[in-house]
Amino acid sequence: MIVLGIETSCDETGVALVRTQGDAVPVLLAQALHSQIDLHRAYGGVVPELASRDHIRRLLPLARTALADAGLGLDAIDVVAYTRGPGLAGALLVGAGFACALGAALARPVLGIHHLEGHLLSPFLSRDPPAFAFVALLVSGGHTQLMRVDDVGRYELLGETIDDAAGEAFDKAAKMMGLAYPGGPLLARLAEGGRRDAFKLPRPLLHSANLDFSFAGLKTAVMIQLRKCGDDPGEQVKADLAASTQQAIVDVLVHKSIVALEATGLDRLVVAGGVGANARLREQLNLRCAERGARVHYPEFELCTDNGAMIALAAAMRLQRGIAELRTDYGFDVRPRWPLASASGALPGVTAP
Ligand code: KG4
Numbered sequence: 127m128i129v130l131g132i133e134t135s136c137d138e139t140g141v142a143l144v145r146t147q148g149d150a151v152p153v154l155l156a157q158a159l160h161s162q163i164d165l166h167r168a169y170g171g172v173v174p175e176l177a178s179r180d181h182i183r184r185l186l187p188l189a190r191t192a193l194a195d196a197g198l199g200l201d202a203i204d205v206v207a208y209t210r211g212p213g214l215a216g217a218l219l220v221g222a223g224f225a226c227a228l229g230a231a232l233a234r235p236v237l238g239i240h241h242l243e244g245h246l247l248s249p250f251l252s253r254d255p256p257a258f259a260f261v262a263l264l265v266s267g268g269h270t271q272l273m274r275v276d277d278v279g280r281y282e283l284l285g286e287t288i289d290d291a292a293g294e295a296f297d298k299a300a301k302m303m304g305l306a307y308p309g310g311p312l313l314a315r316l317a318e319g320g321r322r323d324a325f326k327l328p329r330p331l332l333h334s335a336n337l338d339f340s341f342a343g344l345k346t347a348v349m350i351q352l353r354k355c356g357d358d359p360g361e362q363v364k365a366d367l368a369a370s371t372q373q374a375i376v377d378v379l380v381h382k383s384i385v386a387l388e389a390t391g392l393d394r395l396v397v398a399g400g401v402g403a404n405a406r407l408r409e410q411l412n413l414r415c416a417e418r419g420a421r422v423h424y425p426e427f428e429l430c431t432d433n434g435a436m437i438a439l440a441a442a443m444r445l446q447r448g449i450a451e452l453r454t455d456y457g458f459d460v461r462p463r464w465p466l467a468s469a470s471g472a473l474p475g476v477t478a479p
């Protein structure tokens with residue numbers, strides 16, 4: 127079966143094609159992606175209306191590119207999957223509208239997918255795919271969650287941020303240091319030349335009894351340190367502050383991930399979402415997990431941030447298990463706020479064709 131996947135929840139337009147092959151992990155045939163980072167940079171963040179308009183402009187050409195790269199025609203598509211949520215309402219509607227129009231034109235079913243399910247299954251497309259069950263650390267610009275994942279559609283929330291997401295903490299600290307949007311990767315680069323212990327920054331909820339996170343206080347602490355440094359702190363001080371900020375975020379993410387492994391008794395950790403591209407986070411997680419004999423799995427670097435491949439993959443893996451909520455009424459709906467745990471399992475009476 128061939129699945130077309132469409133991602134438009136935020137500032138990346140992604141289209142991809144995967145093929146299911148029995149019970150084995152589906153194969154990625156082609157993917158096309160357009161990032162809106164340049165479009166939003168001037169505003170220091172994502173402008174929802176501009177995001178929606180750009181998704182409209184990009185989707186059709188990207189879909190054509192993906193099909194051409196896979197050497198397939200439209201009629202090869204069996205199911206059209208799209209990100210149903212969470213995300214920006216207008217941006218999601220563009221993908222849902224496109225998917226439903228294509229599904230109706232081809233007389234193929236459509237399938238709405240949870241964006242975070244896409245992220246946490248994305249390491250299955252890597253050279254080193256995980257096996258179920260595992261703990262997933264989801265770290266993106268909008269989410270920071272630890273989940274217990276027993277299979278596709280079987281997700282249990284272990285803990286999450288009570289305020290800012292980890293990516294948001296990176297981006298906000300970076301903005302204060304005068305770095306362009308999105309600042310996470312730029313702050314990481316600046317941190318390479320800095321001392322990680324130069325500034326004493328808080329590690330919120332590090333030793334709390336639960337697996338929740340809080341990053342809003344870190345942003346305030348960075349601001350206070352910057353003020354102390356005066357108008358022109360100089361490059362080395364900025365690098366030191368970047369390194370200290372990154373280490374504070376990484377310390378909390380690593381510690382809570384280890385506690386989650388201990389609490390669940392599992393020995394596999396999957397890291398997904400944009401912050402999963404952070405080299406210091408990977409280094410520390412690999413080290414700490416190796417100490418306990420646990421394995422860490424990451425998506426391929428290019429699949430860390432938003433993309434269509436993870437949506438097509440999640441749809442294909444649901445189809446394989448007969449838990450796909452296929453629709454042929456094309457009454458597309460989106461869920462801008464949608465907890466992953468409520469997207470678990472199958473709806474009654476809904477099975478794969
Ligand atoms: O998953 P994603 O592409 O989009 C959302 O669904 O939010 O994640 C984007 C986030 C941004 O906050 C970005 O700054 C952060 O991931 N990010 C990084 C790195 N690469 C991306 N943060 C720290 N270090 C990086 N190397």
Ligand code: ZN
Nearest residue numbers: 245266431432
């Ligand atoms: Zn994402």
